[in-house]
Amino acid sequence: MAARKTFARFFLHFVIIISLIIWIVPTLGLLITSFRPAEDVNSTGWWTVFSSPLDFTNYTLDNYLQVIRAGGMNTAFKNSFIITIFGTLLPVLIAAFAAFGLSRLNFKGRSFIYALIVSLLVVPLQLTFIPILKLYNILNLSGTFTGLWLDHTAYGLPLAVYMLHNFFQSLPDDLFEAAFIDGASIWIAFVRLALPLSMPALASLFIFQFLWVWNDLLVALIYLGGSGQVAPLTMRLTNLVGSHGQDWHLLTSAAFVSMIVPLIIFFSLQRYFVKGILAGSVKG
Amino acid sequence: MKIKNQKWWVALFIGPALFFITLYLLYPTLHTIVISFFDKRSEVFVGFENYIYSFTSPVMRTAFRNNLMWLVFFTIGTVGLGLLFAILVDRVKYEKFAKTIIFMPMAISFVGAGVVWKFIYTYRPVMTEQIGLLNQLVILFGGKPQGWLLRGPWMNNLALIFVGIWIWTGFSMVILSAAYKGIPKELMEAARVDGANEWRVFLNVIIPSMAGTIIAVLTTMVINVLKIFDIVYVMTNGNYGTEVIANRMYKEMFQYRNYGRASAIAVVLFLCIIPVIIMNIKREKGGS
Numbered sequence: 001m002a003a004r005k006t007f008a009r010f011f012l013h014f015v016i017i018i019s020l021i022i023w024i025v026p027t028l029g030l031l032i033t034s035f036r037p038a039e040d041v042n043s044t045g046w047w048t049v050f051s052s053p054l055d056f057t058n059y060t061l062d063n064y065l066q067v068i069r070a071g072g073m074n075t076a077f078k079n080s081f082i083i084t085i086f087g088t089l090l091p092v093l094i095a096a097f098a099a100f101g102l103s104r105l106n107f108k109g110r111s112f113i114y115a116l117i118v119s120l121l122v123v124p125l126q127l128t129f130i131p132i133l134k135l136y137n138i139l140n141l142s143g144t145f146t147g148l149w150l151d152h153t154a155y156g157l158p159l160a161v162y163m164l165h166n167f168f169q170s171l172p173d174d175l176f177e178a179a180f181i182d183g184a185s186i187w188i189a190f191v192r193l194a195l196p197l198s199m200p201a202l203a204s205l206f207i208f209q210f211l212w213v214w215n216d217l218l219v220a221l222i223y224l225g226g227s228g229q230v231a232p233l234t235m236r237l238t239n240l241v242g243s244h245g246q247d248w249h250l251l252t253s254a255a256f257v258s259m260i261v262p263l264i265i266f267f268s269l270q271r272y273f274v275k276g277i278l279a280g281s282v283k284g
Numbered sequence: 285m286k287i288k289n290q291k292w293w294v295a296l297f298i299g300p301a302l303f304f305i306t307l308y309l310l311y312p313t314l315h316t317i318v319i320s321f322f323d324k325r326s327e328v329f330v331g332f333e334n335y336i337y338s339f340t341s342p343v344m345r346t347a348f349r350n351n352l353m354w355l356v357f358f359t360i361g362t363v364g365l366g367l368l369f370a371i372l373v374d375r376v377k378y379e380k381f382a383k384t385i386i387f388m389p390m391a392i393s394f395v396g397a398g399v400v401w402k403f404i405y406t407y408r409p410v411m412t413e414q415i416g417l418l419n420q421l422v423i424l425f426g427g428k429p430q431g432w433l434l435r436g437p438w439m440n441n442l443a444l445i446f447v448g449i450w451i452w453t454g455f456s457m458v459i460l461s462a463a464y465k466g467i468p469k470e471l472m473e474a475a476r477v478d479g480a481n482e483w484r485v486f487l488n489v490i491i492p493s494m495a496g497t498i499i500a501v502l503t504t505m506v507i508n509v510l511k512i513f514d515i516v517y518v519m520t521n522g523n524y525g526t527e528v529i530a531n532r533m534y535k536e537m538f539q540y541r542n543y544g545r546a547s548a549i550a551v552v553l554f555l556c557i558i559p560v561i562i563m564n565i566k567r568e569k570g571g572s
Contacts, residue, residue: 016372019365020385023450026400027388029417033403045415094300101297113298120309122561124511126533126550128312130319130543154308157301186293215393217514221534234395238518241399248403248415255399259392266391270384273391274458 034253035059041249063253067240071250072228073257076236080214080261082145083232087152087213092206094153095160096198100190102161103168104176114165121158129222136223143225151219156209163279167201168194204276207269211262233258320547324540334548344549346525347532351556353441354448354512354528359505361449363498366456370464371490383461387454394451394514401447402519405432436525444526447515452508456501463497464490503564510556529553 033046037060049058067073102114132151133142141147171194179189195202217234224230231239237251237258244250266273319326320334338344373382389397406416407429414420419429432443467490475485491498513530516522522531529549536546 012372012375016369016376016382019369020382023385023389025417026404026450027392030400030403042415044413045417045420047417047420094304097297098301101294105294105297107291107294113302117301117305120305122507122557123309123313124530124550124553124557126511126530126553127316128309129316129550130537130547131312131315132308150304151308154304157304158309161301190297211391215395217393217395217517218530218534222537234393237395237399241402241518242521248406251399252403255396259396262391262393263388266388267384270387274387277455277458278462 030252030255033248034063034256035061036249037062038247038249041252063249064257067250067254067257071240071254072236073233073254075229076231076233077257079145079230080232080234080258083148083152083220083230084210084213086145086149087156088206088209090149090153091156091160091209092202095157095164095205096195096202097190098157099161099164099168100194103165104189104194105186114161117158117161121162125155125219133222142223143230145230147223148220148230151223152209152213152216155219156212160205160209163205163276164198164201166279167198171197200272200275201279203269204272204279207265207272208276211265211273214262316547316550319543320551321544323544324542326543330544334544335552337545338548338552343527344529344532347527347529349437350441350526350528351510351512353437354445354509355506357442357445358448358452358509358512359502361445362452362456362505363460363502365449365453366460366501367494367498369453369457370461371486374461374464383454383457386457389451390454395518397447397451398515398518401443401450402433405443407431407434433520433526434524440520440524440526444515444519447519448509448512451515452505456505459501460494460497463494467493499564499567503560506560507557510553529556 029046032049033041036046036049036058040058052058098117102110102117136142136147141150175193176189179193184192214232215234216232217238220232220235221238224235228236228239237254240251240254321329321331323330369382369386373379376382392400404417405419406414407419408414408416410429414423414429418432422429430439433440471493472485472489475489480488511530512528513534516526516528516531517534520526522528522535527535530553533546533549533553536542536549
């Protein structure tokens with residue numbers, strides 16, 4: 001019995017550790033390859049560095065310098081930041097207003113509007129591309145940051161309103177009742193009471209939307225067209241895959257440049273990210 | 285609680301969101317449905333022609349077949365592995381570390397993940413040194429190197445689907461793990477005391493207690509998989525018979541400039557999602 005139990009424990013650890021290896025090794029291989037000289041990358045597998053891991057002639061920063069200078073990854077990095085900052089702030093802000101209005105103000109059609117916004121969660125973005133693109137061509141918004149900010153704002157709203165509405169609903173009514181008796185206006189109740197109390201929810205939502213916009217390829221492809229001046233990292237990396245499909249020393253370093261910000265956010269703020277996922281997907 | 289309010293407060297709070305929802309989601313959806321009945325320049329009414337194309341053309345049939353493969357393997361893979369990991373890591377001391385590793389791919393872009401795996405799948409001719417890890421492993425075990433992304437329909441589609449599973453398993457694990465920890469431990473202990481082995485505990489206690497969450501995760505995954513785009517776009521661009529519906533829509537829109545067909549494909553995509561949603565609503569109503 002004891003032997004069987006020991007075996008079961010061993011088997012449990014074995015399965016978990018094999019899985020962890022499958023999950024971590026691909027990214028590790030990418031990271032190692034990105035620091036290897038081009039000719040090494042093309043002649044031997046990245047795992048061969050483990051035969052002499054401390055031989056520093058095996059490593060180089062050239063690939064990074066090359067993709068940053070010639071590959072246009074520096075411009076793309078800046079673009080990704082510009083797109084993501086406003087593509088995150090705008091929807092979170094507008095959703096906070098809307099969610100507060102929908103949960104704390106009393107007006108006709110309130111539940112209808114809420115149901116409408118939430119039901120749009122399931123509409124595939126593909127359904128909206130052509131009409132918006134036509135509109136953008138008339139308004140000269142295609143290929144611009146502004147156009148993309150507005151897109152991400154609209155596309156992010158249903159989930160953001162849903163998450164924040166749930167949160168505002170969970171705040172005790174007495175709190176607001178007391179504030180209004182003390183003479184607070186709706187504005188004060190929103191800014192001084194609802195917003196500070198919902199900081200954890202806002203943080204989760206912010207991280208969620210940030211990663212979504214940073215990692216987005218499709219929306220950028222549709223609305224930025226071929227304009228390289230405003231292309232974010234995901235688009236630039238995709239182009240490199242197309243034009244340098246076998247230059248693995250460049251592709252791996254470019255991929256890592258595009259992954260570094262999300263990875264930092266993920267490892268430092270994982271708690272909020274997990275909360276966001278739990279709040280967004282498990283319905284009461 | 286009722287607040288006495290003026291109309292302009294409502295307009296201030298709800299107005300901006302309504303503006304975006306109407307202009308970017310409601311109006312375009314209706315407009316797309318209309319132009320799906322018109323020709324490529326949206327000038328001539330063509331009836332159901334674009335829909336007939338969507339369901340009968342060989343390229344679309346391939347896309348449907350591939351989306352079906354994605355649907356089956358991706359959904360089973362992500363939910364099955366997510367459930368397995370949720371239960372397994374609960375029993376070890378390094379649970380937090382293990383979860384972080386499995387969850388990490390969720391943070392990086394599909395494009396990044398596409399490059400990561402394209403490199404793993406890289407193929408060099410026989411007798412030359414392999415630089416792709418998978419082919420190196422195959423050789424290690426005495427096999428022949430393969431062009432994983434070239435040979436269809438099974439090998440390359442499954443290779444792509446595995447990338448999707450690698451990315452999304454962490455998502456379902458996180459949600460399923462939260463539900464698993466919500467099951468009262470006494471329930472499982474009672475079953476064990478009654479002589480049930482772990483398999484019976486899994487079937488008779490764990491699965492029924494988590495049924496609601498499992499179905500919610502399944503629904504999310506089904507909706508995800510119908511819209512799958514980036515992985516295929518980056519890794520094969522739909523070549524070698526790996527195209528999916530969303531990629532076809534993109535091609536019709538930008539490569540062939542056929543707005544009628546592209547719109548019809550988008551509507552078809554939505555039609556595929558509707559039954560899943562109806563099932564979900566029915567289940568929620570039945571449950572409450």
